Amino acid sequence: MKQNRIPAGDLAPEGIYPPTEEMLDEPVPDEVRARQEDNLRAAWKTPQGWRYWTAVNNSEVGLWYTLTAFFFMLMAGVMALLMRLQLWAPENDLISADRFNQLFTMHGSAMMFLFAVPMFEAISILILPAFLGARDMPFPRLSAYGYWCFLIGGVFVIGSILFDAAPKAGWFMYPPLATKEQGIGSDIWLLGLSFIEVASIAAAVELIVGALKCRPPGMRVNVMPLYAWYVLVVGGMILFAFPPLIAGDFLFELERSFDWPFFDPTRGGDPMLWQHLFWIFGHPEVYIIFLPSIAIAAMVVPTVARRPILGYSWIVLSAVGTGFLSFGLWVHHMFTTGLPNISLGFFSAASEAVVIPTGIQLFAFVATLIAGRVVMTLPMLWIAGALAIFTAGGLTGVMVAIAPFDWQVHDTYFIVAHLHYTLFGGMIFPVIAGVYYFFPFFRKKMLSERLGRWAFWLIFTGFNICFLPMHLTGLLGMPRRVYTYPEGLGIDWLNQISTVGAFIIAAGFAVFAWDILRPKSGQPQIERNPWGGGTLEWSHEIPETKWGVRSIPYVTTRYPLWDQPKMVDRMDRGRYYLPDAEEGLRETIVTSVIDARPLQVQRVTGPAYITILAAGFTGGAFIFPTFHLYPPAIVCAAFAVVCICYWLWTSTARPPEADMKEAGLGLRLPTYAAGPQAVGWWAVWITMLGDATAFASLVFGVFFYWTSNAAFPPPGAEHASGTLVALATAAFAAAWLATRAARGLNRAGRVGAARAGLVAGPLLTAAGMAAIIFSVLDLDPTTHVYPAMMWALMVWLVAHASAGLIMQLYCLAGSLFGKLTPRYDADLWNVTLFWHFLGLTALVTGAMIGLVPRMM
């Protein structure tokens, strides 16, 4: 058998695992129990008064996140109502064409970026730890930082509509319309949403590590809740889908701000590159929205059917399979752009293939419902509505996936109808089902059955009245995004019906919002498990406690509350793991990826201002450039870096007070981990995977220009200085080596030599940065896309190298001030991992700037 891969110097768990029945039956004395509860209560206390906003616990951050996303959705909904009023009659002049453009752009952008994706993150942050019997997510402050970024960016983007300054080129911002757009609308879109994408990636990192490393002991991959599988898949998709858009935003903003002609055909650019990058993001995005919502259905269906889900493996197949196949669909948004028919064929075929896994999961739900004894609860009503509407949207999806059909209906109201059917059925309805289902979990109150049925029937009928006629409106030829239409095309009455439907939906949402927000203090205490669910979130305590779970259970079944009947009682009595917080610290258990063997007691961070400050300065760094105010932006960026360093320095990877700790049930676990054992290392790995994807998108850009443009690089073009590029590459490679060597030397106890490596590293990095900057300095990026692309690669590398340099200095400081020692070297492991990616980035950039263009 292979030796375990715990790095030398790290401690392994000791003692008994798994626990025996006798151990679990041992009583806990009352006074011990009371003392433990006091300790836990103190450690997990929510800050009071105005300090409440410094909370980072998943229950608080998740709640703010959900409510903020819901508020943005209501605003975007109001925009839709204004558009429907404008379209009520032909030649209407209620809203000007310009205002209408802003409305539909903001409606789409807000619904996608400020509601649908954040809602997934919000709900997952709120409930994933509970599914896993974890106290919190592994990086609570990262969640909080992500939330504050989202709030600031969201208010900035959506607020622009109140100042008549909103983007107006449509939610996918096609150039040249969007690049030539006057005013700051496009910049608001690009910078504001890039900022929010940072929050999405932060959430993805948090959720992936949560699902892989924070499961309760014993919860192997074949028994984890399906929701966790979906979270894992969607987190992975975010890592590969958002970065191409970030790379696209990067190029786009360089064109807007500095006139580098990436999308300008007169100087060798190509607007098609934006379409590719946007839809490589945009199509998986649809599934990023759909999968977590359908995951809610996967949790509701077994509960209402009173039986385990049928076809667990099949649902895992469909989640993973959809995750992959959804990346092969992006060109089906571009069927009318004149790509070769055979290329369209590939995407058409993949678009049809994705129906297979998507269909399988719906059949698994239906089969579970048929095999069980269904109780038609309110959540189930919404799920039923979702299945009906989504199936209709899926069928029109199969139609538009066929290129010749798409040519007929492209950019018509048929598409508007199709996408709203998929999004209402695939996202809105399941999410509302989730709100009704989980409300007793997260607010410890019930929503009204009567109001819920009213809301359902209003939204369900209103939806069909509004969107069903749009199929016909589109087939009759009404293009989407027009602010008005002439009389006599036979679409007047269809538009009137749609407008009526829109207001019925709005009435439904008003009822729903009232139900959520109305005071419920008079409501008697609810049952602990009101729906009779079988998964761990229903072990929650009533009235509410802030510690998450009283003790972290040993889980061996898919529906522990059904199959392990003594579990809840044992959890309450503190019979399981980590029943205490003697040191007054917030803790949760980290387990292994496949079998969830306990590995470590992870100390998680508590309330802090620093995350709010860091988010505020990060916001400044993105928002000031919108107004071309670069000096304040740079100051903000510098302060953001300082805040983040302070936050990491004071609260992460600190040497613990003792190396091992009693975790309960005779198990002793290490309190510190470095390298692949540590959650922080996983977070760096996952983040850098996303970052590498963005870089790969830029490299793809170079080859894209080469295929689409016969004169790339233009004949006789000046190239970057080969010598300087070679020097830069060598310097970065040496810096990489120095960092890696420092890690080994430090671990071996040769602290002086390690520090020397961490001094040489930053110097080499700085030399590399200078050399790569000077290598392209003679090229003028505004003249042609070729020099612009070389500059973009240089900027990307220099930005990352700056981060790498700060990290090297951070480790040097850590070594000098005793935070980083041969025994406690997690920071150096993480920085080395970052440098592995940075080193490769530097090598590829060197090749792309110095070698490849000379061979093209």
Place this chain on the structure above:
Amino acid sequence: MAEPGRDDRQPTAHEDEREFAEERESLWRITLGPTIWAGHFLICYASVSVYCFRLERMFGMEGLRLALGALTLACLAAIGWIGWRAFRRWEVWGTGEFSNPVGNAEDRHQFLGHAGFLLALVSFIGVVFDALPLLLIGSCR
């Protein structure tokens, strides 16, 4: 490991533990099939794009179609092999268990086999679908 022809063989100590040990598993393995699909898809799309934009005037498409056809067969064979391996790991004929809901190492092992098998199946179909345009459309037009 089973020795052929000896049904009366006694299991050695900790044999199951070793076979189902966590260190021998990887979540990545279930994504092998879809990864091959993704590679096949990208190669087909990229090579056809390069051909249609840069090389169409130089030579006909038959060579490219044949090469991609050969690639398709190789991918299908690889996915078939992965699927077969995963099917063996699922061990449905030996155990008669289609679903593996128990939280022990053996069920986890068989579950990963089942998931890998199903993913290989859907990847196989995906590759066949994506090869159809090569078969049905013979030019860039």
